[in-house]
Amino acid sequence: MADTEEVDRQAELKAFLRSRRARIRPSDVGLPTFGDRRRVPGLRREELARLAGVGVDYYIRLEQGRNEKISGELLDAIARALRLDPVERAHLHNLARPARRGGHRPVERAAPGLQRLLDSMTGAPAYVVGRRTRVLAWNRLAAAVFGDFGAVPDRDRSMARLVFLDPAARELYRDWEVKARDVIARLRLELGRHPEDPELAALIAELAQESADFGRLWEDQQVLDKTHGGYRLHHAGIGRFSLDFRALRLPEEPDQLLVAYIVEPGSALEAAMRRLERAASE
Incomplete structure (x- = not known):
């Protein structure tokens, strides 16, 4: 989950993508399911990659946290395939392409007034x-x-x-x-x-x-x-x-x-x- 120094961003990204794949039924996106025995619910990684128009190996590297240079356009394509809402899409971008914001502020105070x-x-x-x-x-x-x-x-x-x-x-x-x-x-x-x-x-x-x-x-x-x-x-x-x-x-x-x-x-x-x-x- 998290240690006391920094969150494992790659683990969070993997868990988030897997959870969003799991909530989409193949029939929801027009994929056949007759005679298809699935060990886990939802879309397989290969199916999601095809729906998003990205290479299967490329998507697998992303979900495993091994792709540090993914573009915003490809992330948007994956978000559309996963049917993410705007907040979830922004969360995906934050996890996959974290912005450098500098050090955190240890003491936070309410804005003046x-x-x-x-x-x-x-x-x-x-x-x-x-x-x-x-x-x-x-x-x-x-x-x-x-x-x-x-x-x-x-x-x-x-x-x-x-x-x-x-x-x-x-x-x-x-x-x-x-x-x-x-x-x-x-x-x-x-x-x-x-x-x-x-x-x-x-x-x-x-x-x-x-x-x-x-x-x-x-x-x-x-x-x-x-x-x-x-x-x-x-x-x-x-x-x-x-x-x-x-x-x-x-x-x-x-x-x-x-x-x-x-x-x-x-x-x-x-x-x-x-x-x-x-x-x-x-």
């Missing part, structure tokens, strides 16, 4: 997450709903650690696995963008060791840049409710997301949130 913006967003929870899903800033209501981020040691203040290692998360998220899959998909996206980040590699290795659920879900190879959605929650002070959210990537800090939850004006939930916010400020 964000805390003031969050403090002005009353009546709705909002927070900023950075690379490695680290929670960088939050407003008072976010802490009241999702937990007191300020009480969590700086090293542990990441959504990934909170979701997989804090038992309170399983009580808060009524569909815990939905949230867990979203976190993993974001981690894998960051992994493709920053395979040289040793702290990211260490986080993934730690979670794989400490959480059987993380290891199980990680093997699905899901990658996603989720910009909106919603969760069903249960809070001791409010009860059961649902919240939709929007996630906005910051132009000046592309590794950081502002996540704002939406509360309908005039609703009973808004009134409950206001009460919770007042209680948190006392």
Whole structure:
């Protein structure tokens, strides 16, 4: 999976390509299957190579991590054959042709002015997450709903650690696995963008060791840049409710997301949130 120094990019590329081949049935792309006994589901490497219009040996070298000079055009052809969505296609490019981004930043801080913006967003929870899903800033209501981020040691203040290692998360998220899959998909996206980040590699290795659920879900190879959605929650002070959210990537800090939850004006939930916010400020 990952060690504490750097992610094995070639192993990640191989696992990603194999997982995407496995999800396409031969009949989906017009290949005959009558009398065809397959040891593994999905497309064979030879079939995918033909569909993409690349040489079989060329594709096999790519999947084995032995082709360092593949062009963007050929990667796009493979992405089309695999029916990858835009985020998955970008992930494939990141793994196969990693850009040199220089050294990672060991200390990440919220972009200037964000805390003031969050403090002005009353009546709705909002927070900023950075690379490695680290929670960088939050407003008072976010802490009241999702937990007191300020009480969590700086090293542990990441959504990934909170979701997989804090038992309170399983009580808060009524569909815990939905949230867990979203976190993993974001981690894998960051992994493709920053395979040289040793702290990211260490986080993934730690979670794989400490959480059987993380290891199980990680093997699905899901990658996603989720910009909106919603969760069903249960809070001791409010009860059961649902919240939709929007996630906005910051132009000046592309590794950081502002996540704002939406509360309908005039609703009973808004009134409950206001009460919770007042209680948190006392």
